[in-house]
Amino acid sequence: MTTPAQAPVPASVPLDLENIQGDILSGLPKKTQFYIFFDVTDTKKFREDLNKFIPLIKTVEGVLKDRDAIKDHKKKKLPGLVHIVGVNIAFSHKGFVKLGIDDTTLGGVEDPFVIGQKQDAITNLGDPKKADGNPDWDSHFLQEIHGVILISGESHGSIRKTKYEIEHIFGVHSPHASIKEIVTLQGDVRPGDESGHEHFGFLDGISNPVVNGFDTVINPGPKTVDPGVVVTGHTGDITQRADWATDGSFLVFRYLFQHVPEFNDFLKKNPIAKDGDGKVLTPEEGSDLLGARMVGRWKSGAPIDITPFKDDPALGTDPKRNNDFAFAGEISSQLRCPFAAHVRKTNPRDDLEVPPPPTPPIAIEGRRIMRRGVQFGPEVTREEAHTAKTQHGRGLLFACYQTSIVNGFQFLQQSWANNEKFPPFTGRPEAPGLDPLIGQGDRAMSGLDPLNEQTVIGMPAFIIPRGGEYFFSPSLKGLKSTIASSA
Numbered sequence: 067m068t069t070p071a072q073a074p075v076p077a078s079v080p081l082d083l084e085n086i087q088g089d090i091l092s093g094l095p096k097k098t099q100f101y102i103f104f105d106v107t108d109t110k111k112f113r114e115d116l117n118k119f120i121p122l123i124k125t126v127e128g129v130l131k132d133r134d135a136i137k138d139h140k141k142k143k144l145p146g147l148v149h150i151v152g153v154n155i156a157f158s159h160k161g162f163v164k165l166g167i168d169d170t171t172l173g174g175v176e177d178p179f180v181i182g183q184k185q186d187a188i189t190n191l192g193d194p195k196k197a198d199g200n201p202d203w204d205s206h207f208l209q210e211i212h213g214v215i216l217i218s219g220e221s222h223g224s225i226r227k228t229k230y231e232i233e234h235i236f237g238v239h240s241p242h243a244s245i246k247e248i249v250t251l252q253g254d255v256r257p258g259d260e261s262g263h264e265h266f267g268f269l270d271g272i273s274n275p276v277v278n279g280f281d282t283v284i285n286p287g288p289k290t291v292d293p294g295v296v297v298t299g300h301t302g303d304i305t306q307r308a309d310w311a312t313d314g315s316f317l318v319f320r321y322l323f324q325h326v327p328e329f330n331d332f333l334k335k336n337p338i339a340k341d342g343d344g345k346v347l348t349p350e351e352g353s354d355l356l357g358a359r360m361v362g363r364w365k366s367g368a369p370i371d372i373t374p375f376k377d378d379p380a381l382g383t384d385p386k387r388n389n390d391f392a393f394a395g396e397i398s399s400q401l402r403c404p405f406a407a408h409v410r411k412t413n414p415r416d417d418l419e420v421p422p423p424p425t426p427p428i429a430i431e432g433r434r435i436m437r438r439g440v441q442f443g444p445e446v447t448r449e450e451a452h453t454a455k456t457q458h459g460r461g462l463l464f465a466c467y468q469t470s471i472v473n474g475f476q477f478l479q480q481s482w483a484n485n486e487k488f489p490p491f492t493g494r495p496e497a498p499g500l501d502p503l504i505g506q507g508d509r510a511m512s513g514l515d516p517l518n519e520q521t522v523i524g525m526p527a528f529i530i531p532r533g534g535e536y537f538f539s540p541s542l543k544g545l546k547s548t549i550a551s552s553a
């Protein structure tokens with residue numbers, strides 16, 4: 067599965083980087099970010115107002131320029147951060163219905179995009195439910211949501227200013243508002259050395275698909291993917307789209323709370339006694355190894371498939387080496403990496419070299435998702451650490467892009483993370499268990515103790531889904547030609 071330093075592959079139809087919203091392929095640069103969830107209250111006015119909003123949108127081309135400006139700023143060792151703001155927009159199926167837009171080429175009646183995430187959470191994702199049958203979510207996400215506006219930037223001041231500008235365009239504080247804000251969530255990259263690390267402390271955002279026809283730097287790692295895995299209307303997109311619906315992508319948003327003090331307490335109370343070579347570990351080493359085996363990477367980002375029993379921070383941050391593994395030669399072993407480790411569950415690499423029957427062989431490249439997302443909530447307080455109990459909400463505003471939610475996010479969550487029998491190895495008595503981070507159900511997994519691979523260890527939920535929705539992030543041409551009014 068891994069290929070050493072592949073050469074860039076051109077897309078059969080070149081990607082129009084000025085037509086694709088920036089977050090999809092290049093990720094809006096951010097220290098801080100708003101997700102503004104809204105309802106359309108006046109359809110006609112909204113479609114007119116949209117014409118004034120569209121010029122604010124940052125395209126992929128715009129993000130590439132921003133990234134050059136950031137590089138230049140760093141090279142010149144200038145003080146502070148470059149002032150950068152990026153705005154994107156996406157709509158739910160209910161939003162398109164409200165706007166009177168025919169979105170039939172985005173998905174059939176049973177498509178998760180069409181049924182919406184609330185229903186999908188009940189039927190397929192396994193989110194905990196309340197007595198009334200609804201998912202146990204923040205109430206904002208139980209109501210109809212028509213769209214989301216993303217604002218990213220280098221400072222709170224910058225994104226707040228842009229938010230005012232956008233509220234002005236849609237007349238939010240006037241009697242003639244065309245949208246109503248349902249809720250605005252703010253995410254912030256963690257401070258200091260924790261920057262780039264999610265709240266449990268693990269470096270994130272390392273492994274994303276490398277896209278043919280877009281990426282020019284291709285480091286050793288999983289095979290590159292066709293552009294149509296991420297951008298609609300290109301090679302690899304499995305659905306025929308209306309013209310306005312090409313150059314877009316489906317945005318999956320999940321509001322995920324993390325119980326960090328409880329997670330740390332679990333690691334502390336269950337240290338692994340000996341590493342796979344039989345070396346006796348200190349309690350601290352044993353706890354670190356346990357965490358690394360749950361994730362599949364050390365906190366530094368170093369993959370345990372490469373360095374199973376000792377962290378290697380230099381490897382963790384080296385893009386030429388930190389994604390160059392495939393669980394090769396371990397098809398029936400979890401000595402180096404448990405089958406259910408989060409990164410093995412969500413990208414099983416060589417584990418699926420030969421897809422098991424009777425599943426139709428969708429190549430693993432067709433299941434890759436482009437992860438974005440940002441942390442929210444404060445750092446753990448002393449009191450929380452001391453009591454091992456969460457008192458302040460924190461977690462991940464999880465976001466990912468793909469051209470098929472069925473083959474991407476939904477499949478990863480339902481058929482991999484929540485499925486104790488995945489990956490499907492024959493000849494072993496123990497099941498892999500659930501993904502210890504995101505698996506929904508009775509969370510337990512084997513393989514945590516490298517010398518007792520068959521031992522199954524149970525654990526509480528450390529990540530709690532509290533909301534979300536499925537959106538489609540259209541192209542600039544689609545927005546102008548079909549969604550905004552042609553006034």
Ligand code: HEM
Pocket residue numbers: 264265266268269270271272273274320322323324361363408409410412413435437461462464475478479483503504529
């Ligand atoms: C709070 C929730 C989550 C946390 C803390 C978390 C944490 C992490 C970490 C630390 C990594 C390793 C860094 C990297 O490879 O980039 C990772 C990778 C990944 N995660 Fe998550 N994750 C979360 C939710 C999810 C969800 C909901 C999904 C999808 C259903 C997901 C899918 C993935 C994928 C596809 C990878 C890359 C695997 C690879 O290519 O090796 N994650 N995650």
